[in-house]
Amino acid sequence: MSNKEKHWEKTKGLMFLTLIIWFVFGYLIFMFGSSLNTSSFLGYPLAYYMCAQGSIIAFVVLIFWFANKQEKIDEEFGFTERGEDE
Amino acid sequence: MFKGDFVKNLPKIYGTYTGGFLIFIILMAIAESAGMTAKTIGILFVAFTVCIYAFIGYLSRTVQVDAYYVAGRQVPTVFNGMATAADWMSGASFVAMAGGIYFGGYTYMAFLVGWTGGYVLVSSLLAPYLRKFGCYTVPDFIGTRYGGNLARFCAVVVLTLASFTYVTAQINATGTIAARALGIPFELGVWVGLISILLCSMLGGMRAVTWTQVAQYIVLIIAYLIPIFWISNKGGFGLFPHLMLGEEVARLGELEAQFGLVKNSAADIKAAGVPGGLKSIAVAHSAVPEGGMAAWKFISLALCMMVGTASLPHILMRYFTTPSVKAARKSVAWSLFFIAILYTSAPMLATLSKLSLIDPNLPTGIIGKDISAIMAIDWVQAWTAQKQAFIADFNGDGVLQLNEWFMRGDVVVLSTPEVAGLPYVISGLVAAGGMAAAMSTADGLILAIANALSHDIYYKIIDPKADVRKRLLVARVLLVVIGAFGAYIASMRITSILGAVAWAFDFAMSGLFFPLILGVWWKRATRQGAIAGMIAGLASGTAYLIYVYPKFMGNPAWLGIDHLRFGIIGASVCLVVMVVVSLMTPEPDKATQKMVDEVRVPAGRTILGKQH
Numbered sequence: 001m002s003n004k005e006k007h008w009e010k011t012k013g014l015m016f017l018t019l020i021i022w023f024v025f026g027y028l029i030f031m032f033g034s035s036l037n038t039s040s041f042l043g044y045p046l047a048y049y050m051c052a053q054g055s056i057i058a059f060v061v062l063i064f065w066f067a068n069k070q071e072k073i074d075e076e077f078g079f080t081e082r083g084e085d086e
Numbered sequence: 087m088f089k090g091d092f093v094k095n096l097p098k099i100y101g102t103y104t105g106g107f108l109i110f111i112i113l114m115a116i117a118e119s120a121g122m123t124a125k126t127i128g129i130l131f132v133a134f135t136v137c138i139y140a141f142i143g144y145l146s147r148t149v150q151v152d153a154y155y156v157a158g159r160q161v162p163t164v165f166n167g168m169a170t171a172a173d174w175m176s177g178a179s180f181v182a183m184a185g186g187i188y189f190g191g192y193t194y195m196a197f198l199v200g201w202t203g204g205y206v207l208v209s210s211l212l213a214p215y216l217r218k219f220g221c222y223t224v225p226d227f228i229g230t231r232y233g234g235n236l237a238r239f240c241a242v243v244v245l246t247l248a249s250f251t252y253v254t255a256q257i258n259a260t261g262t263i264a265a266r267a268l269g270i271p272f273e274l275g276v277w278v279g280l281i282s283i284l285l286c287s288m289l290g291g292m293r294a295v296t297w298t299q300v301a302q303y304i305v306l307i308i309a310y311l312i313p314i315f316w317i318s319n320k321g322g323f324g325l326f327p328h329l330m331l332g333e334e335v336a337r338l339g340e341l342e343a344q345f346g347l348v349k350n351s352a353a354d355i356k357a358a359g360v361p362g363g364l365k366s367i368a369v370a371h372s373a374v375p376e377g378g379m380a381a382w383k384f385i386s387l388a389l390c391m392m393v394g395t396a397s398l399p400h401i402l403m404r405y406f407t408t409p410s411v412k413a414a415r416k417s418v419a420w421s422l423f424f425i426a427i428l429y430t431s432a433p434m435l436a437t438l439s440k441l442s443l444i445d446p447n448l449p450t451g452i453i454g455k456d457i458s459a460i461m462a463i464d465w466v467q468a469w470t471a472q473k474q475a476f477i478a479d480f481n482g483d484g485v486l487q488l489n490e491w492f493m494r495g496d497v498v499v500l501s502t503p504e505v506a507g508l509p510y511v512i513s514g515l516v517a518a519g520g521m522a523a524a525m526s527t528a529d530g531l532i533l534a535i536a537n538a539l540s541h542d543i544y545y546k547i548i549d550p551k552a553d554v555r556k557r558l559l560v561a562r563v564l565l566v567v568i569g570a571f572g573a574y575i576a577s578m579r580i581t582s583i584l585g586a587v588a589w590a591f592d593f594a595m596s597g598l599f600f601p602l603i604l605g606v607w608w609k610r611a612t613r614q615g616a617i618a619g620m621i622a623g624l625a626s627g628t629a630y631l632i633y634v635y636p637k638f639m640g641n642p643a644w645l646g647i648d649h650l651r652f653g654i655i656g657a658s659v660c661l662v663v664m665v666v667v668s669l670m671t672p673e674p675d676k677a678t679q680k681m682v683d684e685v686r687v688p689a690g691r692t693i694l695g696k697q698h
Contacts, residue, residue: 004683004686004687007686007687008686011686014210015210015211018206018210019206019207019210022203022206022207025203026199026203026206026388026392027385027388027389030196030199030381030384030385030388031381031385032381033192033374033380033381033384034374034375034376036374037372037373037374040332042329042330042332043330043331043332043333043335043336044331044332044335044372045335045372045373047192047374048192048195048335048371048372048374048433051192051195051196051198051199052195052198052430052433052434053328053430053433055199055202055203056198056199056202056426056429056430057426057430059202059203059205059206059422059426060419060422060423060426062206063205063206063209063418063419063422064416064419066206066209066210066415066419067209067412067415067416067418067419070214070415071412071415074412074688074689078689079687079688079689080412080688080689081410081411081412081688081689081690
């Protein structure tokens with residue numbers, strides 16, 4: 001496999017992993033909303049908390065994590081952009 | 087004062103701006119205590135902020151194509167995040183979201199999950215690749231990846247339909263707020279709103295829109311957070327509401343049980359003469375409705391909003407403005423961070439305003455009290471006079487029950503400062519925030535449509551030899567024409583703010599989602615497949631909308647897929663048709679496959695680098 005193909009394999013792997021986590025926080029937990037709501041977090045019913053704050057915070061963290069992870073993959077295969085950086 | 091590189095000075099510039107805005111709020115508070123009228127304060131708030139945006143728009147004027155279409159590709163990640171957040175959070179997010187939670191409770195909150203989760207798709211599937219492509223518009227990507235003018239044209243059609251559905255709602259919101267703050271009729275307010283919007287974008291295109299959106303984000307987030315923290319602390323609900331409203335949410339559950347959640351019959355509502363669009367609380371705040379269908383409705387709505395997010399061109403094009411592919415990815419994360427600040431606050435605002443209103447133990451509570459006493463309260467009089475609130479004494483006992491108090495959803499945010507007894511300066515601030523939210527989204531949308539028409543239709547298809555001056559002239563003329571058309575439609579008041587907003591997501595996902603992601607992730611996707619997918623997706627989605635929407639054919643929804651969720655039909659058809667047609671047609675040529683390989687790697691030149 002060429003360098004490019006290996007890079008793309010890893011990139012795809014990260015994409016699938018990211019989407020699995022996304023699916024858990026975006027859909028899976030809300031399939032069990034009513035049973036979730038019997039527990040509580042910070043005094044809020046858990047399902048209510050997850051859609052008010054929990055899942056949203058999870059998405060923010062997930063995207064930052066994904067961006068860092070993808071940067072590492074790009075570095076590993078020498079595909080990091082040169083020049084202007086921010 | 088600000089010497090040297092503009093980009094390096096950005097934190098200083100916007101720091102000063104934020105400080106200046108806070109000083110303005112304090113000055114207004116002083117003026118209020120010195121006896122300035124509520125009306126003058128409202129006018130000053132809206133006029134002052136709009137003038138600042140217009141000034142930024144003027145300073146950002148440009149005659150360069152790169153600056154006009156993609157802000158020169160030099161917007162730093164954090165600032166692009168703020169601009170995207172303002173671009174994203176519309177009048178609906180600012181004005182209607184807390185109101186939606188107020189009336190819809192947990193069920194409505196599927197919108198919160200949906201309007202944030204979509205960014206995961208944007209960052210992992212699209213934004214970095216589109217940035218690497220180096221396009222100016224979203225149809226630019228479709229047109230180059232699949233080749234040919236027809237694919238480009240189809241993408242422009244989907245973009246225009248989705249964005250235009252959305253933009254009328256935004257102009258409508260600017261009109262409502264301008265009308266209220268300035269004390270002018272709605273029909274005139276719409277045009278005042280449009281002129282404010284165009285002042286921000288006309289001279290500088292994307293560059294001007296970027297820098298005004300950052301300024302608008304700062305105003306709208308301050309305007310959203312101050313009342314929440316103020317009410318929470320004033321009422322003794324908790325120092326930091328986001329972490330401390332557990333008891334209040336539980337209390338709402340108790341009150342619901344005590345008053346009973348009564349759903350009024352349509353006949354009763356009609357007989358009592360309740361004005362259209364007003365609702366009473368009939369759904370539990372935090373309880374989850376039982377059953378698989380309820381869970382599916384929650385999930386399917388979230389799905390439509392998420393996939394729609396990843397297909398809306400005015401959001402995707404914001405990531406064309408970052409300096410690098412890496413920056414595009416990070417910038418998506420910052421966007422969602424800034425969006426999350428408002429979205430996690432909306433349920434808190436809904437909780438606080440609901441509790442202030444319905445808890446009889448609080449001085450602000452009105453439920454369970456004598457109607458004659460309630461009618462004497464200033465804010466009740468003001469809002470009922472405008473037909474934004476209504477009392478219907480169904481059982482005739484002279485005491486207000488929970489199901490007898492009607493309000494328009496949008497009023498929840500706008501009236502909460504008054505209901506909780508905050509000074510009028512806060513109401514003025516909230517009006518300025520709502521205006522900022524609606525203007526920034528309208529700007530992004532109008533620009534997305536005008537850019538697609540001027541770049542993809544005029545320059546790429548009609549007149550590829552046009553010089554820079556002519557291209558930018560066409561772009562600006564289109565901006566004005568589209569804005570004016572949107573304002574004209576808005577002034578006719580066709581749909582309520584939120585129905586139309588959800589439709590934009592469904593239209594976008596029906597026609598664009600799969601052509602976009604498969605363009606990057608599936609080399610085998612062909613031109614014929616993409617064209618067939620876009621046409622079939624959009625057509626089937628639209629047909630289903632007509633089939634199911636009560637005001638059109640009004641047929642029963644299939645599997646709970648109602649008019650807010652028609653994108654599920656459209657996008658599924660689009661996927662199947664696109665895959666089948668792609669497999670039936672010969673695979674894309676070597677050059678196209680090589681292009682896709684290049685897009686997948688961050689390093690190196692952009693694909694379209696030299697062609698603009």
